[in-house]
Amino acid sequence: MMKKQSELYMEISTPVDFNFMECLVHLGRSSQENLYRVQNARVTKVLKLNNELVLFHMTPVKGALRLAFPLGAPTASNSELVRAYVEDWFDLQTDLQDFYAMAQTDSLLSALVQQYRGLRVIGVPDLFEALVWAVMGQQINLTFAYTLKKRFVESYGESLIYEEERYWTFPSPEKIALLSVTDLRALQLTGRKAEYILGIALAMTNGTLSKEQLLQEQDMERSLLEIRGIGAWSANYVMMKCLHSQTAFPLADVGLHNALKVQLNMERKPTQVEITKFAEKWRGWEAYATFYLWRSLL
DNA sequence: TCCCAGGACCGTG
DNA sequence: CACGGTCATGGG
Known part of the structure; x- marks a missing residue:
C-alpha cells in the first residue's frame, strides 16, 4: 500500500551545540565498519525492532536531523524506537554549555573544542x-x-x-x-x-x-x-x-x-x-x- | 624481526 | 596490594 511521502519522513530536532558533519568524521573512521554506511552527509543503518528489520537514513536539515525510511514507513512504535536510538546514538540530550565553558579555561582542550565544536559523544546504544x-x-x-x-x-x-x-x-x-x-x-x-x-x-x-x-x-x-x-x-x-x-x-x-x-x-x-x-x-x-x-x- | 596494540585475568610474593 | 606472566594475533 502506498504511503503519502510525508509519512516516510520524521525530524528530530537537534540541540544548539550540534554539528552533524563533525560527528560524521568519527563515524567514517573505519572503512571496515558494516553496521552503518556514511555517504556524503547521509548515514544509513538498519535496526531490528519488534522482530522487524527497519532501514533508515538521516541527513541534516536546519536545526534537525531528517530521518527517512526508504523501504517503507515503520509502525508508530518502531519509528519512536528509531527516534530514541538516534537521540541515544548522537547524545542529543546532553547540554554541552558547561563542558565548553570548562574547556575554554583548559589549555589542553581549548583549541580542540573550538576546532570540533558540535561534536557529540557518538554512542553505542546497544x-x-x-x-x-x-x-x-x-x-x-x-x-x-x-x-x-x-x-x-x-x-x-x-x-x-x-x-x-x-x-x-x-x-x-x-x-x-x-x-x-x-x-x-x-x-x-x-x-x-x-x-x-x-x-x-x-x-x-x-x-x-x-x-x-x-x-x-x-x-x-x-x-x-x-x-x-x-x-x-x-x-x-x-x-x-x-x-x-x-x-x-x-x-x-x-x-x-x-x-x-x-x-x-x-x-x-x-x-x-x-x-x-x-x-x-x-x-x-x-x-x-x-x-x-x-x-x-x- | 620487533614492538605495539582503544586490557584482563590469575598466580605469586 | 602490587607486580609480572600469559593470552594471541595483526599492523606497521
Whole structure:
C-alpha cells in the first residue's frame, strides 16, 4: 500500500551545540565498519525492532536531523524506537554549555573544542554491542578489532540489501549465547575473549544483565566490573559510549595517551599519574574530554 | 624481526 | 596490594 511521502519522513530536532558533519568524521573512521554506511552527509543503518528489520537514513536539515525510511514507513512504535536510538546514538540530550565553558579555561582542550565544536559523544546504544566491542578491542590494534567485528557481525547478524549494499544488524545475545568457544575462535578471537563474549551473551539472555538495570544502578562501574572480561578500561568505555556517563574516564586507554602526547608535544606518552592530574580540571566532563582528544587523532 | 596494540585475568610474593 | 606472566594475533 502506498504511503503519502510525508509519512516516510520524521525530524528530530537537534540541540544548539550540534554539528552533524563533525560527528560524521568519527563515524567514517573505519572503512571496515558494516553496521552503518556514511555517504556524503547521509548515514544509513538498519535496526531490528519488534522482530522487524527497519532501514533508515538521516541527513541534516536546519536545526534537525531528517530521518527517512526508504523501504517503507515503520509502525508508530518502531519509528519512536528509531527516534530514541538516534537521540541515544548522537547524545542529543546532553547540554554541552558547561563542558565548553570548562574547556575554554583548559589549555589542553581549548583549541580542540573550538576546532570540533558540535561534536557529540557518538554512542553505542546497544549494550551487548558496546560490551562485545569493548572486549574485542582489548589489547589489539583498532584495525584488527574492526576486522574481528566485521567477521562477527557477518557471521551472526541479520542483513538486508538496499541500493545494492548490504546492511547488517549487530548479532543478538540470544544467538551468540548458543555458540561455543570454538565457534568464536574461528573468527580469530582469543579463547579468553570468546569466553568473555559468551558469558556476556548468556548474562543478557537470562536477564541478569541489561541496560535498563545498569542505568538504575547507583554504581554502574562496580556492576560492570563484576562481569568477567570487563576491567576498568572496558567498564568506563561502556559507561561513556552506552550509558551516557559524563564522568566515565578510560584512564588506561592507549588512544587517550597518544592524543595527550601529541597535544602536549611530548617525547613520550604521559603516565597515568600525569593524566589524572590533567583530568582534575575536567571533573564532571571526563567522557567528553576523552572523546574530543580521540577526535584529534583522526 | 620487533614492538605495539582503544586490557584482563590469575598466580605469586 | 602490587607486580609480572600469559593470552594471541595483526599492523606497521
